[in-house]
Amino acid sequence: MKKFFSSYETFVLIAILLLGAIITSINPNFLTLENILDLLKSYSFIGILAIGVLFVLISGGIDISFTATATVAMYAMAVIVNNYGGNMVTAFLIASVIGIVLGMVNAIIIYYFKIHSIITTIATLNIYYGLLTVFSGGKWIYSMPTWFREFAQLRVFTLANENGGQYGLSIITLIWILLLVLAWFILKYTVIGRGIYALGGNPVSTERVGFSVLRLQLFVYSFMGWLAGIAGVVLTLLVQSVAPNSIVGKELDVLAAVVLGGASLTGGVGTLWGTILGVILIATMNNGMTLMRIPAFWYDFFIGLIIIISVSASAYQNRKKKKKMIAIEIE
Amino acid sequence: MRLKLSNTMILIIALVGIILLMGSVTGASFFKASNIQTMAFQMPELGILSLAMMVTMLTAGINLSIIASANLTGIVIALTLTYFLGPDMSTESSVWIVLLAIAAGLLVSVVVGLLNGFLVAYMEVSPILATLGTMILLKGVSIVLTKGYVISGFPPLIRFIGNGKLLGVPFPIILFFLCAGLMAIVLIRTPLGVSIYMLGSNETACHFSGIDNRKVLMKTYLISSILAGIAAVIMMSRFNSAKADYGESYLLMTVLAAVMGGTSAAGGFGKVGDLVIALVILQVVSNGLNLMRVNNFLTIAIWGIILIVVMIANYLNNQYQQNRRTV
Numbered sequence: 001m002k003k004f005f006s007s008y009e010t011f012v013l014i015a016i017l018l019l020g021a022i023i024t025s026i027n028p029n030f031l032t033l034e035n036i037l038d039l040l041k042s043y044s045f046i047g048i049l050a051i052g053v054l055f056v057l058i059s060g061g062i063d064i065s066f067t068a069t070a071t072v073a074m075y076a077m078a079v080i081v082n083n084y085g086g087n088m089v090t091a092f093l094i095a096s097v098i099g100i101v102l103g104m105v106n107a108i109i110i111y112y113f114k115i116h117s118i119i120t121t122i123a124t125l126n127i128y129y130g131l132l133t134v135f136s137g138g139k140w141i142y143s144m145p146t147w148f149r150e151f152a153q154l155r156v157f158t159l160a161n162e163n164g165g166q167y168g169l170s171i172i173t174l175i176w177i178l179l180l181v182l183a184w185f186i187l188k189y190t191v192i193g194r195g196i197y198a199l200g201g202n203p204v205s206t207e208r209v210g211f212s213v214l215r216l217q218l219f220v221y222s223f224m225g226w227l228a229g230i231a232g233v234v235l236t237l238l239v240q241s242v243a244p245n246s247i248v249g250k251e252l253d254v255l256a257a258v259v260l261g262g263a264s265l266t267g268g269v270g271t272l273w274g275t276i277l278g279v280i281l282i283a284t285m286n287n288g289m290t291l292m293r294i295p296a297f298w299y300d301f302f303i304g305l306i307i308i309i310s311v312s313a314s315a316y317q318n319r320k321k322k323k324k325m326i327a328i329e330i331e
Numbered sequence: 332m333r334l335k336l337s338n339t340m341i342l343i344i345a346l347v348g349i350i351l352l353m354g355s356v357t358g359a360s361f362f363k364a365s366n367i368q369t370m371a372f373q374m375p376e377l378g379i380l381s382l383a384m385m386v387t388m389l390t391a392g393i394n395l396s397i398i399a400s401a402n403l404t405g406i407v408i409a410l411t412l413t414y415f416l417g418p419d420m421s422t423e424s425s426v427w428i429v430l431l432a433i434a435a436g437l438l439v440s441v442v443v444g445l446l447n448g449f450l451v452a453y454m455e456v457s458p459i460l461a462t463l464g465t466m467i468l469l470k471g472v473s474i475v476l477t478k479g480y481v482i483s484g485f486p487p488l489i490r491f492i493g494n495g496k497l498l499g500v501p502f503p504i505i506l507f508f509l510c511a512g513l514m515a516i517v518l519i520r521t522p523l524g525v526s527i528y529m530l531g532s533n534e535t536a537c538h539f540s541g542i543d544n545r546k547v548l549m550k551t552y553l554i555s556s557i558l559a560g561i562a563a564v565i566m567m568s569r570f571n572s573a574k575a576d577y578g579e580s581y582l583l584m585t586v587l588a589a590v591m592g593g594t595s596a597a598g599g600f601g602k603v604g605d606l607v608i609a610l611v612i613l614q615v616v617s618n619g620l621n622l623m624r625v626n627n628f629l630t631i632a633i634w635g636i637i638l639i640v641v642m643i644a645n646y647l648n649n650q651y652q653q654n655r656r657t658v
Contacts, residue, residue, distance in 0.1 A: 109643075113642060113646045114646055115639070115646065116596045116597070118393070119586060119590065119596055119638065120639070122582075122583050122635075122638070123583075123634075123635040123642075124635060124639075125635070126583055126631045126632060126634055126635035126638075127632045127639075129628075129631070129632075130628045130629060130631035130633075130634075131629075131632045133631075134628050134629045138628075252463060252466075256463070256467070259460060259463075264457075265459055265460055266457060297475055297478055297479055298471070298475060300467055300468070300474055301471030301474070301475055302471070303467055303471070304464055304465070304466070304467035304468025304471045305471075307463065307464035307467060307468075308461070308465065308468060311450075311456045311457075311460045311461065311464055312456055315455050315456040315457075316454060319455055
C-alpha cells in the first residue's frame with residue numbers, strides 16, 4: 001500500500017482525476033460513458049504506438065521513425081487492398097510485414113554500427129518518409145473498400161443514448177486492449193521481456209548473463225515496427241482515408257505520452273500501466289480543452305508545460321533516491 | 332605504407348570530390364558567380380543553427396529546441412517591430428526600434444537558454460527530454476502569440492541583415508564566420524571551452540578536477556540558445572516573415588552537419604573548423620541537387636542516407652584505428 005502511494009504512476013492517476021473533476025464541473029458531458037468510449041476509440045492509434053515506444057525506451061533506446069513506418073505501412077496497405085482486393089486479415093498482414101521489416105532495418109543499423117538510436121531513427125524517419133512521398137507523389141487515398149468501412153463500424157457491445165444515437169465499445173479499442181494484454185504478458189512473463197528490462201538497465205551485464213543483445217534489439221525495434229504497422233491500419237479505419245503527411249511530425253506527441261507515464265530515457269524503467277495513464281492524461285487534456293472551449297492553439301503550450309513539470313519531478317525523485325543510496329553506503 | 336588521415340583531411344578530400352562531381356554533373360551553371368553567391372546566402376542560417384546544436388553535443392547533450400527557440404525569437408522581434416513601427420517613421424528612429432526589437436528577441440533567447448540550462452544542469456533532466464519539453468512549450472508560446480498566423484513586412488534594415496552585402500560579400504555569411512570564429516576561440520582558447528570538452532568525455536573526472544559541471548552546462552545551453560537567436564534574425568530577414576513552424580526540417584540537418592563534422596553524439600569530440608567544411612559540403616550537395624531539379628522529398632531521403640553512411644564510415648574508421656593500435 002505504501003508503495004502504491006509513493007509510486008510515480010499514482011501521481012499521474014491523481015493528476016488525471018483532478019483534471020477530470022475540473023472538466024466535469026465545467027462541462028458535465030465529459031464524464032459520460034459515451035464520451036469516454038469515444039475517447040478510447042480515437043486514442044487507440046496513439047495508445048498502440050505508445051506500447052511500442054515504451055518497449056524501445058525500456059531497452060535503453062529511442063525510436064522516432066515509427067510515424068514514417070506507420071505511414072509507409074498504411075499507404076502500401078491501402079494501395080494493395082484497393083487494387084487487388086483482400087480482407088481485414090490481409091490488410092493487417094501487409095502492414096505488419098512492412099512494419100516489421102522497417103523496424104528491423106533500424107535494429108540492424110543500431111546494433112552493427114553502434115550508431116546512437118536517436119541519430120539512426122532521425123535518419124530512417126527521413127528516408128522512409130522522403131521515399132514514400134516521392135513514390136506516392138504525395139497523393140491522398142480517399143476511398144477504401146466497403147468491407148474496410150464496415151469493419152470500422154463493428155462494436156463489441158452497443159448502447160443507445162437518449163436521442164436514439166448508438167454508441168459502444170468499438171472493435172478498434174478492442175484491438176488496443178488485446179495488444180496491451182499481449183505486451184503486458186511479454187514484459188512480465190517471458191524471458192525476452194525480462195531481457196529488455198535488463199538491456200536497458202545494464203547492457204554489459206545483460207550480455208554476460210547470456211542474452212543476445214542483437215536478438216533483443218531486433219525484437220524491440222521490429223515489435224515497434226509491427227505496432228506502427230497495426231497503428232497505421234487502425235488510423236485508416238478511424239479516418240477512412242490515407243494522407244502521406246498526416247502523422248509524420250507527431251512522433252514527439254507519442255513520446256511525450258510515454259514519458260508522462262514514467263518511462264525514463266536512460267532505460268530499464270517504465271510500466272505499461274504508466275503508459276496507459278500517460279495516454280489517458282493527454283487524451284483527457286485534449287478533450288477537456290475542447291469541452292471547456294479553450295482555443296486549440298493553447299494545446300502545445302499546455303503539453304509542453306506538463307512534460308517539463310513531469311520530467312523535472314521524476315528527475316528530482318531520482319536524485320533524491322540516489323542521495324539516499326550514497327548515505328547508506330557511508331554508514 | 333602507413334596511412335593516417337585526420338578527420339579534417341578526409342573532409343577536405345570529400346569536399347573537393349563533391350565539388351568536382353557536382354560541377355561535372357550540372358555543368359558550368361554550378362561555378363557561376365551568381366550561384367556561388369546564392370550558396371553564400373543560404374548557408375549561414377543552417378550554419379549558425381548547427382553551431383548551436385554542436386556545442387550541446389560536445390557535452391554529450393543535444394538541443395532539440397533550437398528551431399522552436401529561433402522561431403520564438405523571430406516572432407518576438409517581429410511583434411516588437413510591428414508594435415512600435417509606424418508607417419511614416421524617419422530612418423533614424425527606425426534604426427533604434429530595430430535594435431530594440433533585436434535586443435528583445437535576444438533577451439528571449441537568453442531566457443530560453445537559462446531554462447534549458449536549469450533543467451539539464453540543476454534538475455538533472457536528460458537533455459533529450461528537457462529540450463523536447465521546451466521545444467513543445469516554445470512552439471506553443473509562439474502559436475499562442477501569433478494564433479498560428481504569419482507576421483510579415485519588415486523595415487529595410489532587417490531585410491539587409493539576411494539579404495544585403497558588405498563590400499560585395501553577403502552580410503549573413505560575415506555573421507556566420509564571426510559566430511564560428513568566436514566559437515572556435517571560446518572552445519580552444521578559454522577555460523570554458525576546455526571544460527566543455529572535458530565534461531563531454533568524462534563527467535565524473537571533470538567534476539573531480541574541480542570544475543563546476545553545472546555552471547559549464549548552464550553556459551553551454553546559454554551559448555546554444557543565443558546562437559539560435561542570431562540564426563533567428565537571419566531567418567526572419569530572409570523569409571521577410573516570422574511564423575511558429577518555420578524551418579522544422581533544419582533539425583535533422585543540424586544534427587547531420589554536426590555529426591559529419593566529426594562531432595560525436597557521445598560528447599567530447601568535434602571541431603568548429605570541421606563543422607564549417609561539413610556545412611560547405613552539405614550546401615554544395617543541396618545546391619547541386621537543386622540545379623538538377625531533384626524532388627524535394629528525395630533530397631530529404633538523401634540527407635537521411637548520407638547521415639547513416641557518414642556514421643557507418645566513422646564507425647569503420649574507428650574500428651580500423653583501434654585494430655592497428657592493438658597490433
